[in-house]
Amino acid sequence: MFELLKLNMLPPLEDIAKKRKMLGLTQKQLAKLAGVSQSLIAKLESGKVSPSYDKVKAIFDAIESLEIKVDYKAADVMHENVVGVQKGRPVAEAVKLMVNYGFSQLPVFDGEKVVGSISEKTILELMASGKDLSEISELLIEEVMDESFPQIGKNTPLRIVSGLLQVYPAVIVSDKGKVVGIITKADLLKVLL
Numbered sequence: 755m756f757e758l759l760k761l762n763m764l765p766p767l768e769d770i771a772k773k774r775k776m777l778g779l780t781q782k783q784l785a786k787l788a789g790v791s792q793s794l795i796a797k798l799e800s801g802k803v804s805p806s807y808d809k810v811k812a813i814f815d816a817i818e819s820l821e822i823k824v825d826y827k828a829a830d831v832m833h834e835n836v837v838g839v840q841k842g843r844p845v846a847e848a849v850k851l852m853v854n855y856g857f858s859q860l861p862v863f864d865g866e867k868v869v870g871s872i873s874e875k876t877i878l879e880l881m882a883s884g885k886d887l888s889e890i891s892e893l894l895i896e897e898v899m900d901e902s903f904p905q906i907g908k909n910t911p912l913r914i915v916s917g918l919l920q921v922y923p924a925v926i927v928s929d930k931g932k933v934v935g936i937i938t939k940a941d942l943l944k945v946l947l
Contacts, residue, residue, distance in 0.1 A: 764810055771799040773817045778916035778942050788816035828915055829908035831942060832927045832935030838863045841870065841896035845880075848872045848895055859923045861936065862899045868926055868933060870899035902926070908934065916942060 774784050774795075781799070785792040790809050797803035798810070838861040839848045848860055852874060859873035872895055880890045880898060904918050905926045918925050919939050927935035 764807075764814055767798055767801070767805070767810070770795070770813060770817070774799075775920065776913045776916055777817065777820050778919060778939070779820075784813065784816060787820070788813040826912040827908065828906055828910040828912070828925070828927045828937060829935070831912065831915075831944065832908075832937045833941065834935050836861065836926075836933055836936045838868070839872065839895055840864070841894070841899065843895055844891060845872070845877060845893045845895060845898060846891035849877060849891070857938075859903075859938075861903060861924070861926060861933075862895055866933065868902050868905065870896070870902050871924070872899050873923065876900055903936075905933075912942070 770784075774781070779787075781795040782792045785795045788795075788809075789812055794803065794805070794809060795813070798805055798813070837851055837855050837857060839851060841862050841864050851860060852858065858875075859871055861868050862870035862872055876898060877890070880893075881887065903922050903924045903926050905928050906915065906918070908927055908929050910927075915925055915937055919937070919942055923938065925937045926933055927937060
């Protein structure tokens, strides 16, 4: 009975999954930070276990300590040197940039304005369609590009960036209409180090 009363003093258990996702954490990462097992996090999130107060408190304490760190802004984690490709260039140029820099996606520019994106996935889908490889290499990026990555301001809180990165592979950071950086999932995870 006393255990149940103490549990009622904590935020609702449903908040664990919401807050974990807002922080861009996996269940395994949260479990490690809270000193509990990943399976406990999974069971709590699915409502399949009646947890002890101490374990739930440890999880919420870990989340809270990260939320305090989340005073980070987009400018704190972005890459300033944005590697992109112009829309009128051939696909082969995008592939070369991806290979040279180890990126799986790039923003597509028209001058200094972001107008789309191109990814390994899109290029692999073209290859799987049976098109001749030399034909794919010579296609213009604007013919095959995907939608642009979302654009945010430098002062956007990291929790918003995290939410966007659950849907998009990258986020463009702009200041007064000028692109000043890019953030990927890997950049966001570095905050935890």
